[in-house]
Amino acid sequence: MALPVAQPAEVLRAWQKDDLYEKQLADSIARLLPSYHAAKAIPVSSILYKSFTTLKDLQTLGEEYSGIVQVDESYHKLPSFSSRLLSIILSTFGENFTRRLLRNAEKSVEKNGSLQPEAQNVFLVLLKAMTSMIPQIISIHRALCYINGGPIQIGKSLTGIDYVHVRPAAAAYYAHLRLLGVVTLLHSFISCGKCIYQAKKYMDQMRETPNEVDSNKSCVACLEEIIQPCVLPCGHIFCMQCSYGALEMCALCRSPFMKNYVVPLMNYYPGEL
Numbered sequence: 001m002a003l004p005v006a007q008p009a010e011v012l013r014a015w016q017k018d019d020l021y022e023k024q025l026a027d028s029i030a031r032l033l034p035s036y037h038a039a040k041a042i043p044v045s046s047i048l049y050k051s052f053t054t055l056k057d058l059q060t061l062g063e064e065y066s067g068i069v070q071v072d073e074s075y076h077k078l079p080s081f082s083s084r085l086l087s088i089i090l091s092t093f094g095e096n097f098t099r100r101l102l103r104n105a106e107k108s109v110e111k112n113g114s115l116q117p118e119a120q121n122v123f124l125v126l127l128k129a130m131t132s133m134i135p136q137i138i139s140i141h142r143a144l145c146y147i148n149g150g151p152i153q154i155g156k157s158l159t160g161i162d163y164v165h166v167r168p169a170a171a172a173y174y175a176h177l178r179l180l181g182v183v184t185l186l187h188s189f190i191s192c193g194k195c196i197y198q199a200k201k202y203m204d205q206m207r208e209t210p211n212e213v214d215s216n217k218s219c220v221a222c223l224e225e226i227i228q229p230c231v232l233p234c235g236h237i238f239c240m241q242c243s244y245g246a247l248e249m250c251a252l253c254r255s256p257f258m259k260n261y262v263v264p265l266m267n268y269y270p271g272e273l
Contacts, residue, residue, distance in 0.1 A: 002075060006068040006163035008149045009177050014163075015152040017062030022049050039234075039255040046092045054084050067167040073160040083159040090155030095134060096254055102131045129199035132223055132251075136195070139188040146181025198223040221251045229265045232257050240264060 026045035030038045053060040057078055059069060072079045079087075109115065109123045141154050151157055219226050221242040228240035234255040238247065249256040 003069075003071075003164035003166060005075065005149060006066075006165050008146055008181075010066040010068050010165070011145065011149065011152060011163050012177070014060070014062035014066040014068055017065050018049070018060045019062075021061055022046055025049055039253070042256070043092050047088065050088045050091070054088060055081075057084075063163075067165055068163040069166050070156075070161050071164050073162070075162065075164060079159070079161045083161060087153070087155040087159040087161055090158060091153045092155075094155055095138070098134060099131060099254075102127050125199045128220075128223055129195045132195045132198075132221070133192050136188045136191045139184055139191075143181040143184035143188060146177050146184065195223065221247055230262050231265055233261045237265070 022042075022045050025048065026041040029045055030041035033041060049060070052058075054070065063069065070079055070084075071077065072083065106124055106127045109120055109127065112120065115123070138154065141157065142152055144150070145152050150162060156162075218224065219239040219242055220236075221238050224239065226237065226239045229237050230240050230243035231237050232243065232250050232255070234250050234253050234257070236250050236252045238251070242251075243262045244259055
C-alpha cells in the first residue's frame with residue numbers, strides 16, 4: 001500500500017523547523033569563527049545539518065515533527081545517495097553558483113570584442129536582470145509548492161525528491177496556504193516585470209551611449225542609479241533604499257549584515273573616482 005503524498009502545509013512546517021535549527025546552528029558556528037569569516041557559518045551549518053540527517057537516510061528534525069519522509073519519483077523508495085548529495089549541494093550553493101555564473105558571463109561579454117556595442121549592452125543588461133530575478137524565481141517555485149505540493153527547496157525538485165506521510169495526518173483543507181501561494185506568485189511575477197522594465201530602461205539609456213557600459217554607477221540590487229550610496233560591512237556599495245530596505249545580505253558576496261552597520265557615504269559619488 002502506497003503512502004499518501006505529504007500535504008503542502010506539512011512540507012512547509014518541516015522546512016520552517018529545519019530552517020530555524022540551521023540558523024541556530026549557524027549562530028553558534030559564527031561565534032567560533034573570526035568576524036571576517038562569519039558569513040561562512042550559514043553554508044557550513046546547512047552542510048552539517050543535512051549531512052547528519054538527509055545524507056544518512058534519516059529524517060530531519062522538521063520532517064520528524066511533521067511526520068513526513070523523503071522519497072524518490074516512484075514514491076516507494078528512499079532517494080538514492082547521489083540524489084540526496086546533489087540536492088544538498090544545490091540547496092546550499094545553488095544560488096551563489098548561479099550568481100557567479102552570471103557574473104562570469106557578464107565579464108565574458110564585456111571582454112568579447114567580436115560583439116557589436118549595442119548587442120554587448122543588451123546582453124549585459126539581460127544578464128543583470130537575470131541576476132536580480134534569482135530571488136523571484138525562488139519565490140515562484142515556493143508559491144507553486146504552496147499550491148500544488150512538493151519540496152520547498154529547488155534542489156530537491158531538480159533531483160526528483162518528494163515527500164510522503166508516514167503517520168496519519170489531520171484532515172484539513174489548506175485553502176489559506178493555496179491563497180498565499182497565489183498571492184506570492186502574483187507578487188513574484190510583478191517583481192520580475194519590474195526587473196524587465198528596469199532592463200529595458202537601461203537598454204534605452206545605453207543606446208544613447210553605445211560605446212560605454214558603466215556598471216559602477218548602478219545598484220546591483222535594484223538596477224537603478226545609486227543616488228544615496230551606502231557601504232555595507234563587506235565593502236560593497238548599494239543605494240540607501242536597498243541598504244535600509246528589504247536587503248538583508250549583500251547581493252554580491254551574500255554576506256549577511258545588520259542595518260545599524262550600514263554606513264552612508266555623504267561625499268562619495270560612484271563612478272567619479
